[in-house]
Amino acid sequence: GDSVTQMEGPVTLSEEAFLTINCTYTATGYPSLFWYVQYPGEGLQLLLKATKADDKGSNKGFEATYRKETTSFHLEKGSVQVSDSAVYFCALLSGGTSYGKLTFGQGTILTVHP
Amino acid sequence: DTGVSQDPRHKITKRGQNVTFRCDPISEHNRLYWYRQTLGQGPEFLTYFQNEAQLEKSRLLSDRFSAERPKGSFSTLEIQRTEQGDSAMYLCASSLGGDYTDTQYFGPGTRLTVL
Numbered sequence: 279g280d281s282v283t284q285m286e287g288p289v290t291l292s293e294e295a296f297l298t299i300n301c302t303y304t305a306t307g308y309p310s311l312f313w314y315v316q317y318p319g320e321g322l323q324l325l326l327k328a329t330k331a332d333d334k335g336s337n338k339g340f341e342a343t344y345r346k347e348t349t350s351f352h353l354e355k356g357s358v359q360v361s362d363s364a365v366y367f368c369a370l371l372s373g374g375t376s377y378g379k380l381t382f383g384q385g386t387i388l389t390v391h392p
Numbered sequence: 393d394t395g396v397s398q399d400p401r402h403k404i405t406k407r408g409q410n411v412t413f414r415c416d417p418i419s420e421h422n423r424l425y426w427y428r429q430t431l432g433q434g435p436e437f438l439t440y441f442q443n444e445a446q447l448e449k450s451r452l453l454s455d456r457f458s459a460e461r462p463k464g465s466f467s468t469l470e471i472q473r474t475e476q477g478d479s480a481m482y483l484c485a486s487s488l489g490g491d492y493t494d495t496q497y498f499g500p501g502t503r504l505t506v507l
Contacts (some may be wrong), residue, residue: 323498324485324496324497346440379450380427385434
């Protein structure tokens with residue numbers, strides 16, 4: 279079945295450091311790929327998405343490129359801020375006859391220190 | 393606020409009791425989803441509706457769980473004879489539905505604690 283694997287955390291960085299959170303997937307068909315973020319005490323929010331190979335999703339300085347050849351969708355940000363501290367989830371939307379459920383990775387906790 | 397809302401936000405119950413959660417989706421969204429999230433894990437799919445029709449159910453959804461969306465608007469998730477293993481965050485999401493570009497928007501969740 280479909281699956282998503284994220285790099286294990288937690289990740290701790292200093293402010294203005296470069297961030298990479300790795301995400302790889304296994305899926306049948308042509309899934310869409312998403313990054314969701316969960317800030318402390320809040321619900322899941324869509325951060326960015328990409329719906330086909332070589333698409334780049336971007337939002338709030340975060341970027342991720344849909345790489346079909348390596349089945350990856352790594353999240354990057356050039357300069358993190360303390361306010362980026364949160365849990366980040368990579369997810370895929372299953373293809374096939376009905377685009378329905380999201381399959382999530384286990385999440386990566388990011389802590390950014392001043 | 394036009395986002396997805398869930399009620400209650402927290403529920404504490406004793407083992408063996410029944411509980412019911414409600415989800416109100418974004419008004420123009422045809423699809424409604426339920427997920428369960430345990431501590432340190434990503435959300436796991438439970439079931440989803442297209443309007444009032446329940447289209448898919450996960451194997452996680454035992455016969456103690458039932459979900460309805462009677463008029464294609466709000467949905468309820470009921471857990472009968474709760475067990476301690478049911479303690480989790482129950483998330484609802486909604487979307488316009490239909491194709492591979494579909495984006496799901498999540499509510500704040502209902503945290504269930506079974507004592």
